[in-house]
Amino acid sequence: MEVLRIATAGSVDDGKSTLIGRLLYETNSITTDRLEAIHKASQRKGIDFVDLSLLTDGLIAEREQGITIDVAHIYFQTPKRKFIIADSPGHVEYTRNMITGASHAEVSVILVDARLGILDQTHRHYYIAHLLRIPNVIVCVNKMDLIGYEEEKFRAIEKQFTEFANQIKAADQRIQFIPISSLYGENITKRSEKINWYKGHALLEVLESLDASPKESTAKSRFPVQYIIRPRTEEFHDFRGYAGRVASGRFVEGDSVTILPSMRTSTIDKIYQYNQVIAQADTRQSVVITLKDDVDVSRGDMIVKTGEEPEQKKELDADICWLNNEPMKGTKTYLMQTGTSLTKAKIASVEYVKIPSTLEQLPATALKMNEIARVKIKTAKGIASDAYKENPSNGSFILIDEYSNNTVAVGFLN
Amino acid sequence: MSSNKKEFPRALEDEAIYILREAAAQFERPAILFSGGKDSITLVRLAQKAFYPGKIPFPLLHVDTAHNFPETIEFRDWLVAKTGVDLVVGYVQDDIDAKRVAEEKGKFASRNTLQTVTLLRMIEEQKFDACIGGARRDEEKARAKERIFSVRDEFGQWDAKNQRPELFEFLNGRIKPGENVRVFPISNWTELDVWNYIKEEELDIPSIYFTHERDVIIRDGVLWPISDFIYRDADEEIIKKKVRFRTVGDMSCTAALASEADTLETIIDEIISATLSERGTRLDDKRAEAAMEIRKVSGYF
Numbered sequence: 240m241e242v243l244r245i246a247t248a249g250s251v252d253d254g255k256s257t258l259i260g261r262l263l264y265e266t267n268s269i270t271t272d273r274l275e276a277i278h279k280a281s282q283r284k285g286i287d288f289v290d291l292s293l294l295t296d297g298l299i300a301e302r303e304q305g306i307t308i309d310v311a312h313i314y315f316q317t318p319k320r321k322f323i324i325a326d327s328p329g330h331v332e333y334t335r336n337m338i339t340g341a342s343h344a345e346v347s348v349i350l351v352d353a354r355l356g357i358l359d360q361t362h363r364h365y366y367i368a369h370l371l372r373i374p375n376v377i378v379c380v381n382k383m384d385l386i387g388y389e390e391e392k393f394r395a396i397e398k399q400f401t402e403f404a405n406q407i408k409a410a411d412q413r414i415q416f417i418p419i420s421s422l423y424g425e426n427i428t429k430r431s432e433k434i435n436w437y438k439g440h441a442l443l444e445v446l447e448s449l450d451a452s453p454k455e456s457t458a459k460s461r462f463p464v465q466y467i468i469r470p471r472t473e474e475f476h477d478f479r480g481y482a483g484r485v486a487s488g489r490f491v492e493g494d495s496v497t498i499l500p501s502m503r504t505s506t507i508d509k510i511y512q513y514n515q516v517i518a519q520a521d522t523r524q525s526v527v528i529t530l531k532d533d534v535d536v537s538r539g540d541m542i543v544k545t546g547e548e549p550e551q552k553k554e555l556d557a558d559i560c561w562l563n564n565e566p567m568k569g570t571k572t573y574l575m576q577t578g579t580s581l582t583k584a585k586i587a588s589v590e591y592v593k594i595p596s597t598l599e600q601l602p603a604t605a606l607k608m609n610e611i612a613r614v615k616i617k618t619a620k621g622i623a624s625d626a627y628k629e630n631p632s633n634g635s636f637i638l639i640d641e642y643s644n645n646t647v648a649v650g651f652l653n
Numbered sequence: 654m655s656s657n658k659k660e661f662p663r664a665l666e667d668e669a670i671y672i673l674r675e676a677a678a679q680f681e682r683p684a685i686l687f688s689g690g691k692d693s694i695t696l697v698r699l700a701q702k703a704f705y706p707g708k709i710p711f712p713l714l715h716v717d718t719a720h721n722f723p724e725t726i727e728f729r730d731w732l733v734a735k736t737g738v739d740l741v742v743g744y745v746q747d748d749i750d751a752k753r754v755a756e757e758k759g760k761f762a763s764r765n766t767l768q769t770v771t772l773l774r775m776i777e778e779q780k781f782d783a784c785i786g787g788a789r790r791d792e793e794k795a796r797a798k799e800r801i802f803s804v805r806d807e808f809g810q811w812d813a814k815n816q817r818p819e820l821f822e823f824l825n826g827r828i829k830p831g832e833n834v835r836v837f838p839i840s841n842w843t844e845l846d847v848w849n850y851i852k853e854e855e856l857d858i859p860s861i862y863f864t865h866e867r868d869v870i871i872r873d874g875v876l877w878p879i880s881d882f883i884y885r886d887a888d889e890e891i892i893k894k895k896v897r898f899r900t901v902g903d904m905s906c907t908a909a910l911a912s913e914a915d916t917l918e919t920i921i922d923e924i925i926s927a928t929l930s931e932r933g934t935r936l937d938d939k940r941a942e943a944a945m946e947i948r949k950v951s952g953y954f
Contacts, residue, residue, distance in 0.1 A: 240657070240660045240661070240662040241662065241664070242662045242664045242665065242841075270927060270928055270929055270930040270933065271928045271929065272928075272929050272930050272933040273930050298795065298798055298813050298814070298946060299943045299946055300813075300814055308814060309798050309813070309814070309816065310798070311794075311797045311798055312790040312791075312797050312798075312840075312841070313797070314790070314791045314841070314843045316658060316843070316845070318657060318658060321662050321843075321846075323841055335818060336818075338820070339818045339819065339820055342820040342821045343821070465671070465674040465675060465678055466674045466677055466678045466704075468704060468705075468706070468707045469707065470706045470707040470708065472706070474706070475706045475707075478706060480706075482674050482703070482704070483674070484667060484670075484671045484822075511705065511706075513701075513702040513705050514705055514706070523664065523667055524667055525666075525667040525668075525670035525671050525674070525703070527705070538678050562818050576823055576825070579678075631821075632821070632822065635820070635821050635823075637820060637821075637823045637825065639825055639827060644825070644827035644828060644829065645817060645825075646817050646818050646819075646820070646823070646825045649818070649820045649821075
């Protein structure tokens with residue numbers, strides 16, 4: 240069974256919680272005791288309907304203030320697929336949470352209130368889906384019931400959104416539009432009879448049939464080494480295996496491989512999945528690889544197919560989002576992590592800060608929390624990375640503050 | 654592509670193994686929190702797979718409240734013997750005897766909250782810098798907000814509003830001395846995923862997960878197993894019923910479920926059609942709306 244990861248973002252009023260609640264309810268994913276608990280909590284808050292946002296706003300502070308602060312993870316399943324929703328708050332001050340939620344997603348669901356049309360927030364959500372190169376975007380035009388299920392309004396929103404998206408959209412990203420009413424369940428799990436001018440599928444049908452294969456599966460083969468397995472038992476006396484998860488591409492027994500950064504070469508002897516020897520390891524599979532030669536390999540190294548070696552660079556161009564309260568300091572040294580490899584890094588310059596809602600580029604020298612910027616980075620060690628747009632798993636990185644140990648930025652290499 | 658709710662999504666296993674290897678690589682002395690329940694049994698299996706042909710590079714830590722189901726302890730000792738993994742036990746009774754904690758009193762007394770103190774003491778005594786737990790985000794709303802690498806301060810506290818962002822596959826486990834990290838490899842699994850995995854992997858589990866006849870009392874519509882650890886009013890009548898347990902906690906806070914399910918197959922059917930959530934049989938969660946969050950803030954896993 241496949242797993243599809245969905246990112247949703249939005250504010251209190253756009254009906255996002257109701258939409259998620261609907262999906263759960265109509266796929267029999269909420270149990271009666273949970274519904275009852277929400278019902279009781281709704282009554283305590285003095286509201287006369289069942290507030291489905293209480294399903295996702297799990298923290299005391301969130302329920303007190305009626306806002307989503309952090310990403311919540313919601314699970315449901317149909318006979319076709321297992322779904323994981325990363326639901327994050329939608330306001331500008333939570334841009335970092337949106338990026339966090341979206342970083343695992345294969346689909347971004349963007350909600351638009353049919354009465355209000357395209358807002359700044361809509362632009363921001365799409366910009367993040369673009370920045371992260373999420374392959375599928377579904378724009379749900381919600382609250383169609385409040386505009387009499389009128390086609391014209393829907394088409395106008397579709398046109399306006401498309402015009403904005405076309406300024407930046409990558410060729411391989413697919414955008415679809417669905418008119419819905421989450422309150423009345425129109426076009427959520429089954430096609431609406433009220434919206435008969437819409438010829439497409441209901442949201443759940445689209446989610447069930449989307450192509451979920453990661454872009455990495457067709458990218459160059461990369462295997463960041465996580466851990467060295469040396470049992471030193473009688474049976475496996477000389478066994479030396481490299482444990483990791485295939486970041487991209489595919490490795491086959493007998494492949495000629497190069498170890499980075501040393502550039503030494505060897506051949507894959509065996510690929511183990513637990514106690515089974517398998518002929519090949521595909522993207523995202525966790526395996527153990529053994530090599531024919533006794534070469535020096537440690538955590539942080541990367542095994543790649545010979546002939547597919549990435550260039551090792553110490554000067555990099557990247558888009559980053561600043562995640563921390565403490566602003567970025569140009570003179571400070573951070574730790575940069577790509578794959579399982581860590582190196583010291585400095586932000587040499589900030590080219591510009593991007594305003595996601597307007598796509599404006601403003602000059603800047605420092606970066607505050609939630610800001611997205613194009614920067615130049617200098618590193619102590621060469622980085623064996625790919626461009627994010629070609630291979631997200633080997634083109635993304637995080638920056639860590641060595642003193643607080645916090646993850647302070649996420650980046651996408653150009 | 655499968656079209657069956659009874660098939661385990663293998664991507665979740667690859668993810669869990671990745672997380673376990675990160676824990677082994679990033680920490681000096683991690684331990685697996687082992688309760689004898691299905692989630693921690695799953696963790697042990699995943700750890701075997703993650704480090705094969707090497708042995709599991711961390712011990713199991715069991716926080717023993719002395720209010721266990723005897724079947725669970727029997728199972729624990731059997732599993733330890735079979736896998737050869739090390740076992741470390743922390744006794745809640747030791748903390749009670751040393752007056753670090755006081756036993757709760759009354760009808761709903763439980764040692765559930767006391768466990769936290771023992772857990773934190775064991776972390777300190779054994780110098781564990783990471784504790785790997787079988788908590789899942791689908792279990793409970795505060796857990797839905799939990800990170801995979803969850804940093805705790807010197808007092809074991811969870812700062813829910815100020816969590817370290819977790820992006821892509823990056824798990825940042827860097828900590829200062831005294832801090833520790835809770836690691837949750839099966840965060841993204843649901844109860845159904847765990848059962849399907851147990852079935853596909855043919856894992857052994859304690860017998861109390863299957864239907865059996867047991868003395869219970871019915872209190873507020875809930876079936877409570879009779880034991881030395883549960884307070885019973887004189888007018889509460891003991892009856893025999895066919896029951897099983899859906900979660901394995903303390904005998905004092907884990908209710909039974911009327912069930913005829915005697916195989917993994919029938920348990921899975923029961924879960925697919927269940928109208929009550931997994932933790933609906935846990936009294937510890939029903940104490941307050943935010944019971945889990947409050948316990949997590951003070952160091953519970």
